[in-house]
Amino acid sequence: MRPAEHETPHGETPYSPTSLLRALTANPYSVAPLRPHEHPAAEAAPPDNRYTRTITLLLALVLGFAVAVSVLDLRHEAAAEDSPRALLEAEVRETRTEASQLEERRADLESQVADAQAEVLEQGEAGAAERLGAFETAGTGTVLSGPGVVLELDDSAPLPSSPGAGAGTVNRVTDGDLQIAVNGLWAAGAEAISVNGQRVGPSTAIRTAGSAVLVDFHPLSPPYRITALGDAEQLRTTVDESETGEYLQGVSSRFGIRRSWEESEELSVPALPSGTLREASVLEEDSEPASETLPAEEPGTASTAAEGGTEEDSP
Structure with missing residues (x-):
């Protein structure tokens, strides 16, 4: 090995960290230039022959095969039946099916309500069904x-x-x-x-x-x-x-x-859906209006008693 032209003190090599730090504070020309045959990494580099090339090629093939297998595995999981995308699509289909069933149920209930309403109107005032139909037509409540x-x-x-x-x-x-x-x-x-x-x-x-x-x-x-x-x-x-x-x-x-x-x-x-019924109550059949439960009085004083007057107020 060729000796260095400028040796550093305390036996330091020209490229050790201490010598480099010392060289920064000293004259930079006192450090010997870098020589390839004296570089520490030159001795640690593996030899370049057909064996090392073969091993490198085999390692590259193994790494490429492992990457390909990982990609295929990820794609298979993404396309599987239990993948997040498949589960979301199944949930959307179920929701649409449920919505269709609810829509059919709503149409059936509306038909039952219309039949019951027509039956009640037939027993009531004459012409009530015709007037109700005119109101529904004007209010977009029927199919035209x-x-x-x-x-x-x-x-x-x-x-x-x-x-x-x-x-x-x-x-x-x-x-x-x-x-x-x-x-x-x-x-x-x-x-x-x-x-x-x-x-x-x-x-x-x-x-x-x-x-x-x-x-x-x-x-x-x-x-x-x-x-x-x-x-x-x-x-x-x-x-x-x-x-x-x-x-x-x-x-x-x-x-x-x-x-x-x-x-x-x-x-x-189509018909415009009617408003949603929020609250309803059933009238008791045996209940009577308050005017019919008043005690019987003479014809001349019934009206004044119902209005809160007295017998002295009547003529």
Whole structure:
């Protein structure tokens, strides 16, 4: 081994930590330059021959095989029946099935209530059933069908963007667009209106929550089909010639909102669910009004006694 040109004191090697710290505070040129054959790591490096290369290759293959097995195992667990995604999908399907069963049960109970109500009305005042039916029709409480039109509003197609930038933006139909369209159909003489199967009544609200449009608190997705019962030609002509038609034409030409009309002789709108009954009480049959339980008195003093007067007050 070639001796160093500049030895450090106390027998330190030129590259020990102590000698380097000492060299920082002393003349840096007094430390011998780094020589590859004198570096401590040169003796610790493994020899580069075919045996070491073979061992390295085998270790790389084993490591790659272990990584591949781990990835396949993770994918199998993600696709298994007891994976979180599968469990969530199963829960969603069960919830939808339960909701459908409850909806059928509600329709059955409403039919039973309607039958019992009709039976009671037949025993009461004449014409009560007809008046109740008129009130329910006016209050969106019954299913209606007949001729009419369907106004469909849909989001725009992806607008063109700069070359290489991918698909452009999409203009969405807003709750304000639906409100204007529905109000225009009402003004044109529509007898009943529904949006994507949701009946629109006097207390129905059309608004936005996040990116979804809500009709009577039910989230809807495009395309929005507005069904209106009435004279199809009159409805379409009146809407197109009104401010509603100008507004829809403007959003269609400026923002690409797609709209179309359909006419049909057989359209149907569902009934709006009635309010929920919170409290009710049954009247006892043996109870009598208070006026009938008063003690019998002479005809001339009965009215004054019932009103809280005295016999001296009567003429």
